[in-house]
Amino acid sequence: MAIHHDKLAYGKLASLNEGVSEDRLNNMLDLLNAESGEICDIHVHTCFSSDSKEDPEKYILKAIELNQNYLGFSDHYDYDYVLWNIPAKMPALDLREHTLSQLKKKYADQITILNGLEVGYSKEAEPHYKKLIKNGNFDYIINSVHGLKDRGDCYFAEFFKGKSKEQAYSDYLNAVYSSVIADFDYNVIGHIGYVARNAPYKPQELFYSEFAEIIDKILKAIIERDVCLEINGAVGNNSAKFTPDTDILERYIKLGGKNFTYGSDSHRVDSYFRKGEEVKNFLKSHQIYGTYVFEKGKKIFVEF
Numbered sequence: 582m583a584i585h586h587d588k589l590a591y592g593k594l595a596s597l598n599e600g601v602s603e604d605r606l607n608n609m610l611d612l613l614n615a616e617s618g619e620i621c622d623i624h625v626h627t628c629f630s631s632d633s634k635e636d637p638e639k640y641i642l643k644a645i646e647l648n649q650n651y652l653g654f655s656d657h658y659d660y661d662y663v664l665w666n667i668p669a670k671m672p673a674l675d676l677r678e679h680t681l682s683q684l685k686k687k688y689a690d691q692i693t694i695l696n697g698l699e700v701g702y703s704k705e706a707e708p709h710y711k712k713l714i715k716n717g718n719f720d721y722i723i724n725s726v727h728g729l730k731d732r733g734d735c736y737f738a739e740f741f742k743g744k745s746k747e748q749a750y751s752d753y754l755n756a757v758y759s760s761v762i763a764d765f766d767y768n769v770i771g772h773i774g775y776v777a778r779n780a781p782y783k784p785q786e787l788f789y790s791e792f793a794e795i796i797d798k799i800l801k802a803i804i805e806r807d808v809c810l811e812i813n814g815a816v817g818n819n820s821a822k823f824t825p826d827t828d829i830l831e832r833y834i835k836l837g838g839k840n841f842t843y844g845s846d847s848h849r850v851d852s853y854f855r856k857g858e859e860v861k862n863f864l865k866s867h868q869i870y871g872t873y874v875f876e877k878g879k880k881i882f883v884e885f
């Protein structure tokens with residue numbers, strides 16, 4: 582935490598104090614604080630997601646080892662797939678809630694565990710999510726587009742069959758826009774650019790310049806709704822730095838956006854906090870000095 586880091590920094594600098602100007606000392610202090618600041622990983626999947634087998638406790642131990650104060654679990658909840666008749670195992674929410682609350686208690690004096698959920702967006706699923714979120718006990722909701730009706734998940738080749746890059750990415754981005762203006766309460770728009778993670782095109786990247794109009798529409802709607810834009814550390818097999826890539830993130834900042842969350846999108850503990858430091862450095866270089874976490878829907882700014 583900031584106070585703890587300040588003390589730590591002063592302690593480390595005490596012996597250097599003699600002969601060092603106050604400005605220089607403050608600069609060094611800033612640097613030390615920056616190095617020990619925290620960017621919170623709130624996009625993590627566990628065995629409660631159909632595509633992960635990971636034990637939630639392993640992430641907690643890893644986060645404590647990294648001296649972090651927050652960790653957010655965001656298992657998949659794909660009611661869009663249920664409606665589209667795509668086989669998807671839904672999480673056992675009661676068991677999950679029980680497991681997370683036990684872990685939350687067990688580690689209460691070491692770390693704050695957040696109970697999030699990643700819902701797979703589709704227009705048809707909106708009423709279901711509205712009810713689920715209203716009656717649920719979630720700290721936050723990540724709203725993510727993973728696929729389209731009759732096309733399936735854009736991680737698979739089937740999604741792109743017979744479509745040009747322009748068509749496939751535009752279809753995806755139009756769905757993302759619908760997700761931003763969705764009729765249910767969510768906190769974060771997840772991984773814009775997911776479509777490009779495993780797409781068959783060359784170049785594969787979702788460039789802002791190629792889809793400027795629809796991306797601007799999305800980013801402006803995010804700002805207007807006052808929700809957070811996620812920087813996701815997973816990029817699949819394309820060469821983007823993050824999802825979304827830096828050109829889109831820079832455009833969001835230019836439009837006045839400053840509310841970010843970070844998530845590694847880990848499905849195994851090995852990739853926990855993937856690109857965490859790079860995301861932090863990217864944001865700092867754009868004068869953004871923290872990301873958000875949520876407790877019972879309440880937005881909390883955590884400084885680096």
Ligand SMILES: [Zn+2]
Pocket residue numbers: 699725727771772
């Ligand atoms: Zn996702």
Ligand SMILES: [Zn+2]
Pocket residue numbers: 624626699846
């Ligand atoms: Zn995810």
